[in-house]
Structures are given as structure tokens and as C-alpha cells.
Amino acid sequence: ILQKLYPNMMVCQLYEYHYIRELKTWTEAQQYCRENHTDLATVSNMADMKRLLNNSAGNMNEAWIGLYDQTYGDRTWYWSLPGVEFNETNWKPGEPNDIRTENCGIISNPLKWGDNGDCKEKKPFICYDDNLVLVQEKMNWANALSYCREHYHDLVTIKTLEEQILVQEKAKKASTPFVWLALRYNCTKKFWIWVCPEGVTERTMNSDGEVDDCNISGAMDTGGQHKWFQINGGEEFNFICSKI
Structure with a gap:
């Protein structure tokens, strides 16, 4: 997508x-x-x-x-x-x-x-x-990322229509209006990334070593059309972890 x-x-x-x-x-x-x-x-x-x-x-x-x-x-x-x-x-x-x-x-x-x-x-x-787990605790994006990496594998990523359908089926059971995805925005470079364990952390480093910390992350709507939204990472929502 x-x-x-x-x-x-x-x-x-x-x-x-x-x-x-x-x-x-x-x-x-x-x-x-x-x-x-x-x-x-x-x-x-x-x-x-x-x-x-x-x-x-x-x-x-x-x-x-x-x-x-x-x-x-x-x-x-x-x-x-x-x-x-x-x-x-x-x-x-x-x-x-x-x-x-x-x-x-x-x-x-x-x-x-x-x-x-x-x-x-x-x-x-x-x-x-599908290797997905819905965690019905409320956490901000950074804590959700840490939780998934400690207990499972990572926050969930979506790269195909099939995966979108699997994730939205899990999201329907959430108790919050959104669920966090492993999607992070770099405000300086102005692009989105999926945050995998082998990739960047929740705080994206710029080429000159400066930390980009605008704290904008991606979340899926749980009660409507399951679209993605950019939301301040300090908000607390349920989230979906992947097990592998």
C-alpha cells in the first residue's frame, strides 16, 4: 500500500x-x-x-x-x-x-x-x-512497540490487501477507537517507514545524527472502514503484535 x-x-x-x-x-x-x-x-x-x-x-x-x-x-x-x-x-x-x-x-x-x-x-x-495478537491494554506507540518486541516479535506491518484484511479482523475486537501499527513518520525527511527489529527504532536518526522526534505514528481505525491515520504517538490505544 x-x-x-x-x-x-x-x-x-x-x-x-x-x-x-x-x-x-x-x-x-x-x-x-x-x-x-x-x-x-x-x-x-x-x-x-x-x-x-x-x-x-x-x-x-x-x-x-x-x-x-x-x-x-x-x-x-x-x-x-x-x-x-x-x-x-x-x-x-x-x-x-x-x-x-x-x-x-x-x-x-x-x-x-x-x-x-x-x-x-x-x-x-x-x-x-496469521501470527497476529491483539493486545487490549492501552499504551502509547513507543510502549506498544517495546511490549511487542519483548513478548512477541514486533508491532504489526501491512503490505498486502490480504494482510490488511487479517489485521482489520483483529482490530474489530479492540476496545479503543484505533490500534497502533508499526508505522512511523520521519518529519525531517518526510516519509513513512515500517519499523522492523532489524530496521530503525521508534526514534529516527537523521543523516547528520540529529534525532527526528515529531512523534507521529500510524494507527488503524477499529470501528469504521479500517483506514490508516496519522496520530500523535503519545496517545494510548490497543495494538496488534506479530508473532514472527
Whole structure:
């Protein structure tokens, strides 16, 4: 989102994939993922998916992912996670071919999608976790950052529409009108950054060593359209931490 406008932004990992070797139908796989993780995989990060398959999937041929079509008419594909729009494609050549009105998505090596005509066929599958924790204590931005880094990994970052949806679902349960994000504004250089542990701290140093301390941070609205706002970092709100 803001990364396209501000190329100096740094981003942190928000979710992780899990390859499940058990053989299940697509519906059984979806139920398993929702009970034990977040959902069947929405494959928007092909770099992470490649690492998963290289490290743990062995000689995987095909696996269910959270891609489906249930229109039985004009072919319209959806992701299993509610609210995530299907707007990027990575189909194998010739797919989807709609043989036998295929309705369930698979991923295979190399990393390409396909459609499968028998959703009741049993296959391994890929789940993922959102790795998010809503902390319902009220803290200013700097204390929220310190809390997340001490107890989890960091304040949450958002870099895709999918991640926006995951975060706003957590934010709906907050007790404050906003939740803090790991978003910080450098008043001197006039750009926003995502503050990751390997990046800058909550106080941004200028090139000449002077501390930029305008104390403006980013927060998400919890009760409306879940837009981002710039707010004085001294305000106290709930916040969302990432676990990895």
C-alpha cells in the first residue's frame, strides 16, 4: 500500500505457511486449516511458498490451496479467506481448463496453480497462520512497540490487501477507537517507514545524527472502514503484535 508511495519503507513477515501431508478432500482440508490454523493458503507470496516447498514438502506433486469456484456458471474464482479478492493469477499453461466443471484449486511444482475436477479427491494441502495478537491494554506507540518486541516479535506491518484484511479482523475486537501499527513518520525527511527489529527504532536518526522526534505514528481505525491515520504517538490505544 504505502510501500509503493514510499520506497524506503521496510516490511516484516506477517504470516507463515504449513504443508500438511495428511490426505483430505478440499472441504476437509479447509475445515482442518480453520480449526488448527487460519485458513487454507491464500497464495499471494510466492517467495514464502517456494521456501516452504523446498524445505518441507519433499516430492509434493499437488496440494490443495484455498482457491475455489462455486458459481456453476460463469467461472469466477475466490480465495477461501473471506474478503480477500482474487486479482492475481499464477495458473499453469492451459489452466483453468474447466474439465468436468472443476471447482477446487491446487498448487504443484513448479509453483503454478491448477483446477481439479474432483474436489472429493484426497490430497495433501497447505494451511497458513496469521501470527497476529491483539493486545487490549492501552499504551502509547513507543510502549506498544517495546511490549511487542519483548513478548512477541514486533508491532504489526501491512503490505498486502490480504494482510490488511487479517489485521482489520483483529482490530474489530479492540476496545479503543484505533490500534497502533508499526508505522512511523520521519518529519525531517518526510516519509513513512515500517519499523522492523532489524530496521530503525521508534526514534529516527537523521543523516547528520540529529534525532527526528515529531512523534507521529500510524494507527488503524477499529470501528469504521479500517483506514490508516496519522496520530500523535503519545496517545494510548490497543495494538496488534506479530508473532514472527
